[in-house]
Amino acid sequence: MDLIVQGTIKAFELIVTFDPEVLGITWLSLKISGTATLISLFIGVSIGTIVALTNFFGKRFVISLINTGMGLPPVVVGLFVTMLIWRSGPFGFLEILYTPYAMIIAQAVIATPIVMGISLASIQNLPPNLRLQILSLGASRLQMVWILVKEAKLPLLAAVMAGFGGVISEVGASIMVGGNIKGYSRVLTTATVMETGKGNFDIAIALGIILLILAFIINALLTQIQQRQHLR
Amino acid sequence: MRVFRSSKVILTLMIVALIAAFGTSSAFAAKAAPKQKNIILATTTSTQDSGLLDKLIPIFEKQTGYFVKTIAVGSGQAMKMGEKGEADVMLVHSPDAEKKFVEEGYGVNRQLVMHNDFIIVGPGADQAKIKGVKSSAEAFKMIAKTESLFLSRGDNSGTHAKEKKLWQKADITPAGQKWYQETGLGMGQTLNVASEKKGYTLADRGTYLALKKNLGLDILVGGDAALLNIYHVIEVNSAKWPKANADGAKAFAAFMVSKKTQAIIKTFGVDKYGSPLFFPDAGKKVEDLGK
Numbered sequence: 001m002d003l004i005v006q007g008t009i010k011a012f013e014l015i016v017t018f019d020p021e022v023l024g025i026t027w028l029s030l031k032i033s034g035t036a037t038l039i040s041l042f043i044g045v046s047i048g049t050i051v052a053l054t055n056f057f058g059k060r061f062v063i064s065l066i067n068t069g070m071g072l073p074p075v076v077v078g079l080f081v082t083m084l085i086w087r088s089g090p091f092g093f094l095e096i097l098y099t100p101y102a103m104i105i106a107q108a109v110i111a112t113p114i115v116m117g118i119s120l121a122s123i124q125n126l127p128p129n130l131r132l133q134i135l136s137l138g139a140s141r142l143q144m145v146w147i148l149v150k151e152a153k154l155p156l157l158a159a160v161m162a163g164f165g166g167v168i169s170e171v172g173a174s175i176m177v178g179g180n181i182k183g184y185s186r187v188l189t190t191a192t193v194m195e196t197g198k199g200n201f202d203i204a205i206a207l208g209i210i211l212l213i214l215a216f217i218i219n220a221l222l223t224q225i226q227q228r229q230h231l232r
Numbered sequence: 233m234r235v236f237r238s239s240k241v242i243l244t245l246m247i248v249a250l251i252a253a254f255g256t257s258s259a260f261a262a263k264a265a266p267k268q269k270n271i272i273l274a275t276t277t278s279t280q281d282s283g284l285l286d287k288l289i290p291i292f293e294k295q296t297g298y299f300v301k302t303i304a305v306g307s308g309q310a311m312k313m314g315e316k317g318e319a320d321v322m323l324v325h326s327p328d329a330e331k332k333f334v335e336e337g338y339g340v341n342r343q344l345v346m347h348n349d350f351i352i353v354g355p356g357a358d359q360a361k362i363k364g365v366k367s368s369a370e371a372f373k374m375i376a377k378t379e380s381l382f383l384s385r386g387d388n389s390g391t392h393a394k395e396k397k398l399w400q401k402a403d404i405t406p407a408g409q410k411w412y413q414e415t416g417l418g419m420g421q422t423l424n425v426a427s428e429k430k431g432y433t434l435a436d437r438g439t440y441l442a443l444k445k446n447l448g449l450d451i452l453v454g455g456d457a458a459l460l461n462i463y464h465v466i467e468v469n470s471a472k473w474p475k476a477n478a479d480g481a482k483a484f485a486a487f488m489v490s491k492k493t494q495a496i497i498k499t500f501g502v503d504k505y506g507s508p509l510f511f512p513d514a515g516k517k518v519e520d521l522g523k
Contacts, residue, residue, distance in 0.1 A: 086316070086318050087316075087317055087318055087473070087475045087476075088316055088317060088318070092475070095270075097318070098272065098301045098303065179301055179302070179303045180304070181301050181302060181303075182286065182289075182302070184299075184301070185301075194280075196420075196421070197277065197281055197417075197418050197419075197420035197421050198281045198283075198420055198442065198443070199420055199423075199424065199442065199443035199445070199446045199447070201446060
């Protein structure tokens with residue numbers, strides 16, 4: 001109990017005093033996970049929309065694959081990304097293992113199926129006649145897709161939140177491909193694991209609290225946008 | 233109007249994110265740009281968890297301009313990385329495995345850096361009554377005999393290798409026994425598990441001292457010559473792995489055995505724990521340690 005109180009006090013101490021190391025770690029977490037989410041957004045929404053709007057042989061199988069991907073275990077992603085980019089791997093020439101780039105790639109791989117799955121479901125969930133209606137009003141196919149995506153904005157924002165929430169809180173892949181290097185690839189989750197290992201529970205708790213606050217602020221912001229839309 | 237406004241908000245958010253991403257990449261690039269400036273140091277959890285590397289690495293980076301990527305894993309995994317050429321230099325403490333590593337041509341220039349010692353820690357109640365026993369193998373026998381809970385690292389780390397050697401010396405096969413549990417975690421976490429479960433474990437003194445304040449564990453056995461914990465630095469054989477940063481590895485190894493670094497190691501931890509965590513040994517012979 002003492003420890004939790006101490007940890008909470010420590011957390012506020014670190015936040016209020018703008019501890020440069022913690023600030024750096026927080027900012028890096030935000031940058032890496034934000035970039036990864038953005039990448040997953042581009043890939044996930046576009047492929048999700050295409051799969052939702054087209055009919056092809058094996059569509060159900062593809063959707064099953066995407067849905068399975070939503071539960072992709074981060075450590076497995078970490079393992080595969082590591083094997084692909086280490087020096088003796090096929091992408092070893094890039095020399096990006098143990099860099100923030102590698103973390104962005106791994107996190108994007110984790111977030112993409114999540115965003116894709118939710119976009120797919122939300123586009124499919126739109127009334128089927130809507131497409132015909134838009135087309136009959138003289139819209140081109142591209143315009144139709146754009147309108148549909150805008151119509152599904154509410155669940156799409158949920159996809160962003162789910163994707164971002166999935167990667168900012170992820171530790172397995174980040175520690176494997178990033179290496180938890182001080183001042184370079186150390187993010188909130190990997191720092192928490194390390195401080196726990198060191199027995200610095202107060203700092204570990206503090207980092208945990210900062211992570212929660214960060215996730216809350218981002219989600220509150222997105223929810224704000226999402227719900228304003230809803231009240232229209 | 234409302235629709236328009238919120239799409240504008242989203243657009244703004246995206247632009248902000250893009251700018252952040254862009255700023256990120258240029259910031260990363262600034263640090264990672266010159267080729268072969270990076271050194272991948274594969275080391276053990278004990279050197280990181282004790283805080284020693286946090287003290288030494290910045291000095292090395294400032295002196296040489298290299299950027300060190302410290303990957304703290306068990307000694308076993310560290311050497312596996314070396315075998316694959318995924319690391320440039322290793323700071324490890326698993327002598328038997330190290331010798332094999334060098335003999336097989338994976339590593340070169342194995343140099344003695346420092347030592348401390350392993351200790352057997354356990355709950356104050358000490359149900360196996362090993363406190364004060366001189367021989368570590370004897371203590372292990374008593375733990376086995378009383379079937380007291382023993383937590384093993386189980387991760388092929390240097391500590392795990394030492395532990396297996398001690399069991400062998402005690403002529404006991406603990407694997408599969410009910411009182412013998414493998415955590416598969418680092419030293420710090422294994423100590424926490426032992427503390428929570430009131431079990432015994434083998435730990436390096438450095439990590440134990442660093443974590444002592446949160447642990448309900450006492451030092452029960454120590455000082456046995458069989459418990460020496462010896463750290464070597466090994467450079468990855470660049471003849472085998474041309475991609476390895478041989479110059480960087482050499483520079484790091486030279487730094488670790490330099491007079492200045494050895495002096496820092498000698499006093500590291502004294503202010504915080506009252507006694508040093510490691511004893512510098514550069515230039516000495518392994519046979520002379522602990523005398």
